[in-house]
Amino acid sequence: MMSEEPVPSRYVKLTKEHDAPLEEIRPGELNQPVHVPQLEVRRCAECGQPLPESYQPPGDEAWTTGICGCSEDPESCWTGLFCPCVLFGRNVERLREDTPWTTPCICHALCVEGGVALAVATAVFHGIDPRTSFLIGEGLVFAWWMCGIYTGLFRQSLQKKYHLKNSPCDPCMVHCCMHWCAICQEHREMKGRLSDNLVMPMTVVNPPPVQEMSNRNSEVPETAPEQTQHVELETQAL
Template sequence: MADGVKYVKLKENQAPLEKITAPGERYQSVDVPQPSPERFPDPEGEPWTTGIFECAQDTESCMMGLFCPCVLFGRNVAQVRDNCTWIAPCIFHAVYVEGGVALAAAFLAGLQSVLAPRTSGCILEVLVFGWMMSGLCTSTVRDSLEERYLLERWPCDACVVHSYAHWCAICQEHRELKARLAAGDADIPMIMLSPPPVQEMNAANVEVRAL
């Protein structure tokens, strides 16, 4: 028996050797099991450099987020997205967020007592819906930041964070960008993954001949 060659005996339901006349029919194919490729776990998200309620660590962003959140939001967008200035997102934030807050404050201050209860309820529902939609739009910056630096979704989804802690969220995002840029980590981090080993089949080792 030659090295690396296996012989398989034909079964009763298989054709006898005398009836096999075509070239190549004397060889029987066998299934060679292939090992499954190695699976690599998904990379875990990196923690944020500061917590969402640690606004006092950066006095500049804290004061700007308190008195001019539209400007801070515009700067965050300009740093996260390429070919984008801070003016357009600043105007968007001023109209939808600050404008919505001013309208809600005016409604709670005096309009509620003047309008009918049904009308007041409809206006309140519209204000709440507008606030949730603004949180959905402003959370795209946080999503881009988490995807760019592989940050963990903490404490929850970006849309929920901006809906219930919007001012703290934009301050945290500004601190994160400031820390990343100061550390020279502006580029997307690269994760090196080893490819699975190449499976090679040697014809001399898998050749099977019929008796």
């Protein structure tokens, strides 16, 4: 028998000098998300749908009517002057279909109309203590400021929906300084964009006439009953 010669090993034994330097790996470092620019998709802030790469947001437009154009719509002008709570409730209901007009109307009546009535009563009755009158005045100013913020947020939502510019300045500041004019302007803007008198043309389509199919061959004559009977066959072994 031939002596078996030892086969040299194909693996190279590494010493400490050839070992790669050990890096400190913190716990959870390998589980971090990888940033891939190709997978980033722009989405709409309102509905969340993906947007194409060439999409450019529309620029802000100017209001169709000015802040002092109340005479352009006399109906909303008189309603906003004597019943601003009703007009504000209608505006909110048009902008947010899931909110009935009564809820914002009641909130507006308590803050604005109630505050105006309290201010008139405080000015008429002079027998109130000056300190009490001062506290009432501070409360009215605070309530008016809060009402301006609340109605200003609604105006801001309207501007965001229709891409409108600030007219003439910040929405909250507009309602604090020109509250009645701002409500009328918002009503005219939505009335022009969402007109209730707009009638969409409808096409009446009549259904096709009913068609009946008749098969004369399917009628079986009564004079030949033997043709309708089954033919019985018998098989015999040969």
